[in-house]
Amino acid sequence: MSSAKTNAPSSPDAKPCKALGNILDRVGDKWTVMVVGNLSNGPMRFNALQRAVAGVSHRMLTLTLRGLERDGLVRRTAFATVPPRVDYELTALGHSLKPLLEVLAEWAKTNQVAIEHARELFDQ
Amino acid sequence: MSSAKTNAPSSPDAKPCKALGNILDRVGDKWTVMVVGNLSNGPMRFNALQRAVAGVSHRMLTLTLRGLERDGLVRRTAFATVPPRVDYELTALGHSLKPLLEVLAEWAKTNQVAIEHARELFDQ
DNA sequence: CAGTATCCAGTCGGATACTG
DNA sequence: CAGTATCCGACTGGATACTG
Numbered sequence: 315m316s317s318a319k320t321n322a323p324s325s326p327d328a329k330p331c332k333a334l335g336n337i338l339d340r341v342g343d344k345w346t347v348m349v350v351g352n353l354s355n356g357p358m359r360f361n362a363l364q365r366a367v368a369g370v371s372h373r374m375l376t377l378t379l380r381g382l383e384r385d386g387l388v389r390r391t392a393f394a395t396v397p398p399r400v401d402y403e404l405t406a407l408g409h410s411l412k413p414l415l416e417v418l419a420e421w422a423k424t425n426q427v428a429i430e431h432a433r434e435l436f437d438q
Numbered sequence: 439m440s441s442a443k444t445n446a447p448s449s450p451d452a453k454p455c456k457a458l459g460n461i462l463d464r465v466g467d468k469w470t471v472m473v474v475g476n477l478s479n480g481p482m483r484f485n486a487l488q489r490a491v492a493g494v495s496h497r498m499l500t501l502t503l504r505g506l507e508r509d510g511l512v513r514r515t516a517f518a519t520v521p522p523r524v525d526y527e528l529t530a531l532g533h534s535l536k537p538l539l540e541v542l543a544e545w546a547k548t549n550q551v552a553i554e555h556a557r558e559l560f561d562q
Numbered sequence: 563c564a565g566t567a568t569c570c571a572g573t574c575g576g577a578t579a580c581t582g
Numbered sequence: 583c584a585g586t587a588t589c590c591g592a593c594t595g596g597a598t599a600c601t602g
Contacts, residue, residue: 333547333550334543335471335472336546336550336553337543337546337550338466338467338471339468341542342465344459344463347459347462351458384557384560385553385556386552386557407549407552407556410545410549417541418461419461421535422457422461426460428510429460429464429509429510429531432510432531433509435510436508436510
C-alpha cells in the first residue's frame with residue numbers, strides 16, 4: 315500500500331504536515347481502520363478477521379496486515395500446527411491508536427448528518 | 439462521548455466503523471488535510487493555497503476544494519472583479535475538524551520514530 | 563487455514579491547453 | 583486569476599489459482 319509517489323520530496327516548513335501525511339498514509343485507509351478496530355477487542359485469526367471486516371478481499375487483508383505489522387502496530391503469531399493458525403493482535407503502539415480512532419468516530423457520528431445535508435444542498 | 443456498545447444489538451462496533459469510513463474517505467487524504475490545515479489560519483485565495491500546499495496540482499486543488507465545499511467544510515466566495523478573486527475559508531464544521539487534526543498530528547509526531555524503527559527492523 | 567502470485571479493469575492524478 | 587476539459591500513464595485492488 316503506502317508507496318512512494320511522484321511528489322515533491324521536500325517542502326521547507328512542512329513539519330507537522332509531513333508527519334501527519336505519513337500517519338494518514340498508514341491509518342487513513344478503510345481496511346486499516348477496520349482491522350485495528352476489530353483487533354482492539356483482542357487477538358483474532360486471519361479468517362475471523364476477514365469475516366469481521368465486511369467486504370475485504372483476501373489479498374487486501376493480507377496486505378493491510380503486512381503493513382500494520384511492518385509499522386509495529388500489529389503482532390503476528392504463527393502456530394506450527396496443521397492446519398496452520400495465525401493470530402494477529404495489536405501491539406502497545408497499535409493500542410495507542412485506539413483513542414484516536416474513537417475521537418474520529420465520535421466526530422464522524424456527530425457530524426455525518428450535517429455533512430450529508432450539505433451534500434444534498436450542493437448536489438441539487 | 440463514545441459510550442458505544444450501550445445499544446449495539448448484533449455487531450459490536452460495526453456502526454462507528456461505517457461512519458468512520460465515510461469520514462476517512464473525506465479527511466484521510468493528503469490534500470484535504472493540508473488544505474484544511476492551511477485554511478485554519480484564515481481565508482485564502484486559490485493561488486495562495488496552491489503555493490502553500492506544496493506539490494498540489496491545479497487540478498487536484500480544485501477537486502479537493504470542491505469536495506470540501508460539497509461537504510460543507512469550506513465556504514467559497516467569488517468576487518466579480520477583474521481579474522476574478524475567490525476566497526476559501528473554513529466553515530464552523532471545517533473548524534471543528536482542526537482539533538482532530540492536531541490530535542492526529544501529535545500522535546504522528548510522538549510515534550513516527552517508533553514506526554520508522556519498526557519498519558527498519560521489518561525490512562532488513 | 564494462511565499466504566503468495568498473476569492478471570487485468572477501474573480509478574487516480576499530473577500535464578497540458580483552453581475559457582471567462 | 584480561477585476554473586474546466588482532455589489525455590494518458592501509474593497505481594489500486596478484486597478475482598482467481600496455486601502452495602505449504
